[in-house]
Amino acid sequence: MTLIDLGESTVQERLRGEGLILKTGPFAARIRTRIPVVAAALMQVYQDFPVLDASAFADFECHLRRPLTFRRWHRPQVLFLADGRSVFKPLPLHQAFPVLEWGMNWCVANQVHDRLVFHAAAVERNGKALILPAPPESGKSTLCAALVASGWRLITDESVLFDLRLDEVTGPVRPVSLKNASIDVINDFAGNVMLSDVCRDTLKGTVAHMRPPSSSVDRADEPATPAWVVFPEYRAGAATLLKPLAAGSAFMQIVKSAFNYPALGRRAFHRTADLIDQADAYTFVYSRLEEAIETFDALAAGR
């Protein structure tokens, strides 16, 4: 059963009642909220995602509600609660949907310890994964959205999961988060993408989420072999440049993106080393998306 099969009114009902269990790749999140806009937003970008029934196991307990103070009514705010505890500062109510997205990201970043979790995007072609770890503002999500619009399978835009035993990466396939100028860039680059309504004045500026292609959602459980680790950097007007990166530097850089590196200690160290051993590492500077896509298509084709 997917969200679209269920229909918006049933989705709304579940959100208000026992919770909607949304399956995103290896994780299921139970979402509860009485804030009306959330159902519509979920329908926009999660329509092809499976919904589990109430008797299923959910990894994360997510609850979105107004505060119990006067900010419930006066310039109302929204809180995200994981396991019943608020994890972010309250934000304006109109940002409820982005807050839910950030909240679910928070759950993956903070509540998963049986595999390495990297703050990175990943896409796949022919069973091989291209991993894009990057600090904010590096154009990671824009690049990821463009690759997905050009036929790469979306593994994740946010959290790459590297198994502690098997040499494979997976990810919770979820909508790609686009910010500010990226929203128009992706709209211009690919006419066929579906974006959520934009949400203005958030802490990250204007944000919108891109619906992942249904083919990526259908293959959400399919692992891929890590083949390339690329650190992208968007630089206005720069020429496209893909440059090999020494393994040691790649290791030091990707460690900065590992959410649970300190929690897993030596296991994290060895597995990160394994990952860097298996994959070829590069730095990548770009300003034109078309050229970026050509570069990665060539990389995948072994040219």
Added chain:
Amino acid sequence: MHSPLDGNQALRLALARPESMTERTPAEWTVLVAAARETSLLGTLWNLATLAGVAERLPEPVGRHLYGGFLKADRNAEAIQWELQTLQSGMLQRLDPPVVLKGGAYLLAGLPNASGRICNDVDLLFPRADLERAESLLFFEGWGTTHHDPYDQRYYREWMHELPPLEHWRRGTTLDVHHNILPETFAVRTDPVRLLASACDLPAPWRYRVLRPAHLALHAIVHLFSETEWDRALRDLYDIKVLLEHFGGRGGDSFWRDLVDEASSLGVTWLAAYALDCCEQSLHAGVPLEVREALLGSRITTLKRRAARPLFLHGLNTRASATPKRDSVARALLFLRGHWLKMPPRLLARHLFYKAFLAPKEDVTNSRTDPAGGGVR
């Protein structure tokens, strides 16, 4: 068919009877995992499931959460041992070996609750006379004080049972330096000399001591049952249960007799009575009836105990609860109770007045993440 358990019931049952974990439905696991996550008990559950031989029979995603919790605890144990090793091979060698308390003690003494347990800081107990010396020796190794407000410094140094928590300037580890197990201003005053005098040496290579079994269990008890924050209380109660059963199983009557006698000598019989009652009610701890009766003694009437019981039991609940309203009332009352016991009324009034009106304002939302920061994009 049974009616579905809420997260608390399921978690308590899993702690009391680990093999029951195979009976949980997926929906019960959702709330059980949430409850265990909230109380940092995921790793403990993995350890219990492994010992009971049911770990492989857990549903796959559930096993992953428990195992992940165990990996995190495993790394935590390694880090705590490293920190203790570093401390004992430095300046502290100039003092007599301190007593390692709580999580560090369980770990170094190899007690059964240590496996899978997360321990957030290192706690050491020194004789009062060594306290200043310990603080200045530690300063040379990078341990500095954390509370810079003069009021807070006075609060700890005059009224509490420990120095203001120390923090390592590079590693950020917290070190609590204690000279007693209850605040100086607490409703009863425990005698630290009694604790220090009978502490036992740990085997080499450790240069620390641990409290003797009855004192170790009593410390866990007074720590929880004098507490103002009951957020992870179930984990602490589980520690008490394991310590009692472990030492009771090994030392038998002599342990139980020592527990009753020492509770009385330290003046904490009443706290122990509540604790053992809760262990029995909540986690089905195997405490002999005569021990519980001996502790009840004169100070606590059956009526008082019955009245207090729901307060503690609701306070122990996690947020994965079927009774959230009663739980929050209980937590609020336990908060008041904790303060009431911590200080005599006049001092308490003064302290609360200061904290409410005079203390520099802390940003209460600071503990929560800004979704735009911390890489949570």
